[in-house]
Amino acid sequence: MMNFDLEERLEQRSEQRLFRQRVILDSPQKPEAMVDGRPCLMFCSNDYLGLANHPEIRSAFQQAANVYGIGSGASALINGHSRPHRQLEEELAEFTGRARVLLFSTGYMANLGVISALLSPGDALFQDRLNHASLLDAGRLSGARFQRYLHLDMGNLERRLKKSKARRKLIATDGVFSMDGDRTPLAELVKLSRQYQAGLMVDDAHAFGCIGKGGRGSLKEGGFTTDDVPVMMATLGKAFGTAGAFVAGSETLIENLISVCPQLYLYHGDAASDCRSVASQPEGG
Structure with a gap:
């Protein structure tokens, strides 16, 4: 017993x-x-734009279920990547201004997938102390040396970067912090990442759909490119009112994630059809 x-x-x-x-x-x-x-x-929902119960989105789900069914059967790497998911990835890439997008079932899985794919023992990971639990858990599980710098304290981060002798370094941060609503100083992070030859990853889950032109997030608002911030993660279960998440970046990044991520498991086509209707809005929207 x-x-x-x-x-x-x-x-x-x-x-x-x-x-x-x-x-x-x-x-x-x-x-x-x-x-x-x-x-x-209801004051605690992340459905910022009220899309989770929008009649057009409900209708899109119903139509997609009639065409594609409900269950996925297996992961996309086993029995095929559905066309609506492929179309959603392409539209999200255009929406965010990045070369490629890869879908995940949740933001938690996306953060675990990216960090486990990019880092290994001998590498170093630097995270804001108040990052979301998914980023922190990913750091603990990565095998890399995991350090948490003081919240929004760029001086503390720089001192840690300066001391690091790691072969590869990655800085990971929330774009908008979920509990306090404060925002990371992206321009300073980009400067530090370049100065100390570190990668930079931004979890923009709470900004995507709400901040920047057309709701394209913190990176678009600040004019940051893939060269500035190589890894962007955002979720579709908050302002987009549906489910799932994605990672946006270069062609090389996405191909590496497809080949390496153990967390790669895509949700089914009904949600994809729904999210496509939101991502298709013009940039001025």
């Missing part, structure tokens, strides 16, 4: 006020929601 002191652990969590309980949502994502049978105002 399994003996992991489960009851004691629950008691400790409860005493520490860390015991988690799920509430039941009985309505779509919208400002006024039904939670545990009670009407509530």
Whole structure:
């Protein structure tokens, strides 16, 4: 019989006020929601633009399900990369102004995939202390020497970069930090990455769809190119109101990720058709 002191652990969590309980949502994502049978105002959703319950997007999902079904069957590397996913990647590449895009099932998987593909023992990873948990977990699992610099403190980051003797270095940061809403100083990060020959990765999950011309994110807003920030990650489950995530960058980066990432598993075509309708908006939108 399994003996992991489960009851004691629950008691400790409860005493520490860390015991988690799920509430039941009985309505779509919208400002006024039904939670545990009670009407509530929703202040915690990431559905920033109200697209998760948009009638045109609901219709796109329904039409796609009629054509492509619901289940994916297996990963794209096993039984084929669906055409709607390929079209979505192409439209997101054009939308972000980058050469290629690769879709992932979640932002968590995208961050794990990129960092595990780029880094190995002997390399160094530098992350803002308040980065999202997916970036932090990716750092811990990468095998690289993982350092967390003080939040938005470029001086602290530079001191760490200066001391590093690693063969490869990567700086990873949120574009907009999810809990406080503050933003990383991208121009300073680009300067430091070039000075110390480090790669730069920006998780723009909370900016994509909301910030920059047409909602193209922090990098577009600041005019940063792929040469400035080689790796961009963003999710489709926040401002885009759907599900999934993507990594955008150079042709070489994406081909490497396809060949190396163990996390590469794409969601099915119904969501792709939906997101394409959003990504197809003109740049002035």
